[in-house]
Amino acid sequence: MKSNYDKNPSILVSDNEKECLTGWESIIGELNRQINKNSSTIVAIETYQGVNDDEVETALKEMFPSHSLYHTSEAFKSKQEIEKMVYPFVTDDRIFGFMTDLEIRDFLDSDKADQLKKQIDHDDNTLKLIYGPGASLISDTDLLIYIDMARWEIQQRMRRNEVNNLGVENKDLEAALLYKQSFFVDWRVLDRHKTAIFDDCDYFIDSNQTNRPKMITGDSLKKGLKQLNKQPFRVVPFFDPGVWGGQWLKEVVDLDRSAVNYAWGFDCVPEENSILLAFGSETFETPAINLVLKEAPDLLGNEVYKKFGAEFPIRFDFLDTMEGGNLSLQVHPNKKYIREKFGMSYTQDESYYFLDAKDDAFVYLGLNEDVAPEKMIADLKEAQETGNNFDADRHVTKWSVKKHDHILIPAGTVHCSGKDSMVLEISATPYIFTFKLWDWGRLGLDNKPRPINIEHGEQVIEWDRTTGWTGKNLVNNIEILAKGNGWVEERTGLYETNFIETRRHWFTDKVEHSTNGGVNVINLVEGREAIVESPTGKFPGFVVHYAETFIIPAAVGDYTIRPYGSSEGQKCGTIKAFVRK
Numbered sequence: 150m151k152s153n154y155d156k157n158p159s160i161l162v163s164d165n166e167k168e169c170l171t172g173w174e175s176i177i178g179e180l181n182r183q184i185n186k187n188s189s190t191i192v193a194i195e196t197y198q199g200v201n202d203d204e205v206e207t208a209l210k211e212m213f214p215s216h217s218l219y220h221t222s223e224a225f226k227s228k229q230e231i232e233k234m235v236y237p238f239v240t241d242d243r244i245f246g247f248m249t250d251l252e253i254r255d256f257l258d259s260d261k262a263d264q265l266k267k268q269i270d271h272d273d274n275t276l277k278l279i280y281g282p283g284a285s286l287i288s289d290t291d292l293l294i295y296i297d298m299a300r301w302e303i304q305q306r307m308r309r310n311e312v313n314n315l316g317v318e319n320k321d322l323e324a325a326l327l328y329k330q331s332f333f334v335d336w337r338v339l340d341r342h343k344t345a346i347f348d349d350c351d352y353f354i355d356s357n358q359t360n361r362p363k364m365i366t367g368d369s370l371k372k373g374l375k376q377l378n379k380q381p382f383r384v385v386p387f388f389d390p391g392v393w394g395g396q397w398l399k400e401v402v403d404l405d406r407s408a409v410n411y412a413w414g415f416d417c418v419p420e421e422n423s424i425l426l427a428f429g430s431e432t433f434e435t436p437a438i439n440l441v442l443k444e445a446p447d448l449l450g451n452e453v454y455k456k457f458g459a460e461f462p463i464r465f466d467f468l469d470t471m472e473g474g475n476l477s478l479q480v481h482p483n484k485k486y487i488r489e490k491f492g493m494s495y496t497q498d499e500s501y502y503f504l505d506a507k508d509d510a511f512v513y514l515g516l517n518e519d520v521a522p523e524k525m526i527a528d529l530k531e532a533q534e535t536g537n538n539f540d541a542d543r544h545v546t547k548w549s550v551k552k553h554d555h556i557l558i559p560a561g562t563v564h565c566s567g568k569d570s571m572v573l574e575i576s577a578t579p580y581i582f583t584f585k586l587w588d589w590g591r592l593g594l595d596n597k598p599r600p601i602n603i604e605h606g607e608q609v610i611e612w613d614r615t616t617g618w619t620g621k622n623l624v625n626n627i628e629i630l631a632k633g634n635g636w637v638e639e640r641t642g643l644y645e646t647n648f649i650e651t652r653r654h655w656f657t658d659k660v661e662h663s664t665n666g667g668v669n670v671i672n673l674v675e676g677r678e679a680i681v682e683s684p685t686g687k688f689p690g691f692v693v694h695y696a697e698t699f700i701i702p703a704a705v706g707d708y709t710i711r712p713y714g715s716s717e718g719q720k721c722g723t724i725k726a727f728v729r730k
């Protein structure tokens with residue numbers, strides 16, 4: 150069947166496409182109009198990580214022939230000082246660091262910043278531009294522009310060695326190391342700063358596409374973000390190959406058939422996805438994290454906001470192993486471990502919802518009844534050191550799985566999805582704290598072994614999660630909660646100590662839902678099309694397609710979902726996640 154999955158979902162903010170200017174020429178034309186209103190103007194151009202400085206500077210030089218340009222890097226501490234300052238958060242580990250509490254001011258050298266300010270004050274030029282992260286902190290300014298970029302685009306640029314970490318010159322490093330420093334340091338620092346200056350920004354520039362910048366006013370962006378909280382919406386998904394990746398997503402999502410595979414699909418990881426705001430036929434891409442940073446109470450609901458702050462606590466993603474391989478055998482840290490070792494306030498509790506599965510599909514989950522901890526760890530270490538096989542079946546329980554099974558994976562449970570299945574992963578947001586125990590003796594896509602973390606893993610494995618307990622508590626622990634005309638509601642997870650609850654609805658007719666004051670994340674797991682509607686006409690009908698994940702902001706309140714289009718009258722299924730009260 151032809152794919153109907155929408156890879157570029159956008160939300161209409163206004164019919165006026167003139168609100169979104171495209172290309173440097175029209176952007177600088179607009180800025181010129183603002184600048185010419187004053188006899189002398191100081192403009193701060195703040196940048197997020199990843200922005201191509203050469204592209205921006207070339208455009209500025211061409212279009213503002215006589216301006217003075219000051220880089221905030223001139224006010225930054227030396228590279229050596231910054232490396233020393235960030236080291237406790239970056240550490241020597243290849244994957245894991247420690248969440249920083251640093252702020253952009255910590256990167257500035259106050260003497261150098263004073264010096265730069267004096268230079269600007271004494272400059273007679275009528276147009277002075279201060280460029281780079283922290284620009285608005287150097288001097289009082291007349292105009293504030295923010296050039297933004299989504300984290301997925303930053304990661305693409307890191308893989309091409311085009312992006313440095315904040316305040317240092319290290320773009321030639323391996324992409325995984327650049328990512329680690331960004332995850333634990335740069336993105337935290339830049340997001341704190343962006344939140345602080347957001348309301349003062351006159352314009353935002355979307356620089357995700359090289360040489361195709363777009364600009365909207367700060368008011369238009371604020372209006373767009375507020376609009377999102379009034380209705381269901383989707384973030385822009387992205388997909389990435391991996392060593393165990395499969396072939397299912399290519400067909401269902403309609404991805405490049407010539408790609409080796411797709412392993413991951415991220416369609417609700419607001420930290421890394423972006424949002425497309427439509428102004429007439431123009432779209433403006435903004436990092437989804439901006440919505441979370443600016444509009445958390447309406448998006449998440451007050452109680453969830455109180456618990457998590459401006460963080461989106463629920464993650465939906467795809468793990469495709471159809472005709473691929475097994476994920477690494479792995480375990481995730483408990484709350485205490487993740488807090489103490491990595492500075493995270495909550496942990497990676499997970500679940501696998503099977504969107505599809507071949508007859509031979511399976512999951513490794515929990516330990517065998519006769520597991521001997523010392524022996525298993527010794528076998529893992531020996532396999533790691535010698536390259537000999539690790540006999541996973543001897544220690545870990547293997548369960549057959551089928552379409553629509555829901556497997557719960559509280560942190561500490563040894564697990565991995567096997568080949569030939571399509572998982573919709575529904576979990577808490579932390580997502581890089583995977584302790585690999587065994588990677589089946591294979592190399593990664595870069596032909597190097599992927600890092601193994603037995604020394605972390607052995608400290609968090611829950612050894613009493615053995616076959617009997619696992620089967621009772623974690624495998625299809627499904628209970629019918631309510632029934633109505635043409636619908637059934639079931640509770641399917643997550644495990645009782647985890648903060649996410651999931652509800653599955655099977656329906657041939659309209660189902661009534663309510664956010665009950667907390668954000669809902671939903672995926673259409675059965676049926677080709679459904680429509681989300683407001684009983685009071687608060688938002689226009691929102692059509693969703695098979696396998697699409699969508700977000701219902703807490704502020705939406707009541708809504709309904711029913712089969713739509715070619716699915717009308719047919720059985721559909723949704724799985725909904727929310728934060729338990």
Ligand SMILES: O=P(O)(O)OC[C@H]1O[C@](O)(CO)[C@@H](O)[C@@H]1O
Nearest residue numbers: 475476477479499565580583585
């Ligand atoms: O280590 P692997 O084999 O790449 O698997 C990683 C994946 O495993 C998971 O932790 C799922 O269990 C995902 O969150 C993560 O992306």
